[in-house]
Amino acid sequence: MPTIAQIRASNAQISTSLPPGLVAVFAGATNGIGESALLQFAKNTVKPRIYFFGRSQEAGERVRANLEKINPDGEYIFKAVDLSLLSAVDEVSREIREKEKVVNLLFLSTGTLVTGKETSENLHLPFATAFFSRLRLTTNLLPLLRAPSTSPNTLRRVVTVLAGTKEGPLLSHPPKPESKSTTHDLQLRAPTAPSLLTPRGRGHTVTLTTLALEAIAREAPEVGFVHDFPGAVRSNLGRDLDGWGWKVALGLVHGVVYPLLGLVGGLVPVEEAGERQVYFGTSGRFPGASSSSSTGSAEGGDKGGDGVPVGEGVDVAVGTDGKVGSGVYSVTEAGESAGEKVVELLGGYRRDGTADAVWKWVEKEFVRITGGVSI
Helix, strand or coil: CCCHHHHHHHHHCHHHHCCCCCEEEEECCCCHHHHHHHHHHHHHCCCCEEEEEECCHHHHHHHHHHHHHHCCCCEEEEEECCCCCHHHHHHHHHHHHHHCCCCCEEEECCCCCCCCCECCCCCEHHHHHHHHHHHHHHHHHHHHHHCCCCCCCCCCEEEEECCCCCCCCCCCCCCCCCCCCCCCCCCCCCCCCCCCCCHHHHHHHHHHHHHHHHHHHHHCCCCEEEEECCCEECCCCCCCCCCHHHHHHHHHHHHHHHHHHHHCCCEECHHHHHHHHHHHHHECCCCCCCCCCCCCECCCCCCCCCCECCCCCCECCECCCCCECCCEEEECCCCCECCHHHHHHHHHHHHCCHHHHHHHHHHHHHHHHHCCCCC
């Protein structure tokens, strides 16, 4: 597990280890962890070209002004867009694919705590933002993420910020091919379904996310996929919640819980959270399955080929299948891989066909809404 000093040392090497002109896409980057990661990425790269999306034009302009101060040599393209709609995701994806041949980093942190609401595309709002939208953007940009580079050391990485290592049992299962049933509640819509804020609801959602990333990774072994838990970070999460009950609860979180966590060292400063996310997005610790750095460590293994070479005392991470450098990584805020319990849980879903059924369900929803599995 890398220390914060090792993380910062790795980030400091981005400008010399990786080529100038990296192309990055940040979805959900105008506040909180996403904004912090965006600013840290711009700070540590040479002449980056960054596309970033959020709901507020005003917030986007504020962030762009900060980016231009931090790194005036970069190019920053912002678009205000509602990424809870897959039609909007397709629109921004087409714009990027028309302009770019390669995407080096895709960073995903869209989300909402609002439940009980449906989008105009008939998706449960929290799943639309934190699950379907992220997966759709990933599949749409996958050809650019896989694109070859002439640089001897390049970057192909997807980072999704949710709750890696918190995978739990699925509360509803997708129908398998041999089943005649089409009834399920994978999006936790039912009034009796647990909230995504509860351990059971979170575990269900996180498992779906990791299984979906594994399905995408099978089509893109060159790309490293990191699903991380950011830890307790003081951010504006929950700003879109309505009602006095939520306002009281959020007031307690900000006024009591955060200060207590700060006293015991359990609160991750938002700037540090951004540093950690940039590390997940650029370090050779998280290579694609077919990368030249997918095995080994600083002591005896190949140190290059996919991101900043790992430093002394830092190993290539263990993937969600329990194997070193296998391409999909579920990690804590400290970069520690998920333990045996999670590996066994996911392995069981692969063996019994649930993992494949999950991805078929995702693609079925893509086709229903957009007419295709990707643009």
